[in-house]
Amino acid sequence: MGSGKTTIGQALAKELEYNVVDTDQWIEEKMGLKISEIFQEKGEAYFRELETSALKEIEGSHMIITTGGGIVVNDINRQIMSSKGKIVYLQADLNELLRRLEGDQSRPLLQHKDRERIQHLYDSRLGFYEQADVIINTKGRTIAEIVTQLKTIMKS
Numbered sequence: 001m002g003s004g005k006t007t008i009g010q011a012l013a014k015e016l017e018y019n020v021v022d023t024d025q026w027i028e029e030k031m032g033l034k035i036s037e038i039f040q041e042k043g044e045a046y047f048r049e050l051e052t053s054a055l056k057e058i059e060g061s062h063m064i065i066t067t068g069g070g071i072v073v074n075d076i077n078r079q080i081m082s083s084k085g086k087i088v089y090l091q092a093d094l095n096e097l098l099r100r101l102e103g104d105q106s107r108p109l110l111q112h113k114d115r116e117r118i119q120h121l122y123d124s125r126l127g128f129y130e131q132a133d134v135i136i137n138t139k140g141r142t143i144a145e146i147v148t149q150l151k152t153i154m155k156s
């Protein structure tokens with residue numbers, strides 16, 4: 001969360017004239033509910049299944065799919081992502097992510113403010129993120145710089 005997937009995906013798609021779909025937004029539209037409401041009413045496991053549906057149903061060429069930060073937790077989601085295209089991990093350390101998301105109230109898994117639990121969540125996901133095809137360090141780098149780097153990678 002806060003690594004810049006939605007923001008960078010939008011900017012990159014604009015530059016490349018690609019389509020972009022964000023799984024969180026897709027789910028909110030489909031359900032007519034905010035992510036926080038889905039977590040509250042149906043729980044995280046149900047939300048992860050909605051992410052699987054999003055990955056299966058979002059299709060097209062010249063397409064960037066940006067995901068929620070926890071999509072990698074389910075095996076099936078990682079399998080679908082691998083089968084669909086190149087996976088990019090936008091890397092940042094936890095302090096940087098929390099700085100970016102200070103005051104955010106839309107991400108249910110960050111609302112308890114318990115640093116130890118958040119650190120555990122981060123650590124438990126790292127191994128999955130590191131399986132990505134492309135890893136970009138975003139710390140101290142502007143969105144424009146990251147977009148330029150991704151454009152170069154996509155052309156090669």
Ligand SMILES: Nc1ncnc2c1ncn2[C@@H]1O[C@H](COP(=O)(O)OP(=O)(O)OP(=O)(O)O)[C@@H](O)[C@H]1O
Nearest residue numbers: 001002003004005006007068069100138141142143
């Ligand atoms: N490289 C960056 N430098 C500084 N701020 C950034 C950078 N990338 C993103 N941000 C800021 O961090 C915040 C979170 O970004 P964004 O919503 O794109 O994250 P995300 O990866 O989509 O998170 P989530 O997994 O929760 O969907 C935004 O305010 C965005 O402007």
Ligand SMILES: O=C(O)C1=C[C@@H](O)[C@@H](O)[C@H](O)C1
Nearest residue numbers: 001024035068069070107108
């Ligand atoms: O990292 C996560 O588990 C999440 C990230 C957000 O993008 C949303 O998908 C939701 O808040 C859960």
Ligand SMILES: [Mg+2]
Nearest residue numbers: 005006024067
């Ligand atoms: Mg996002």
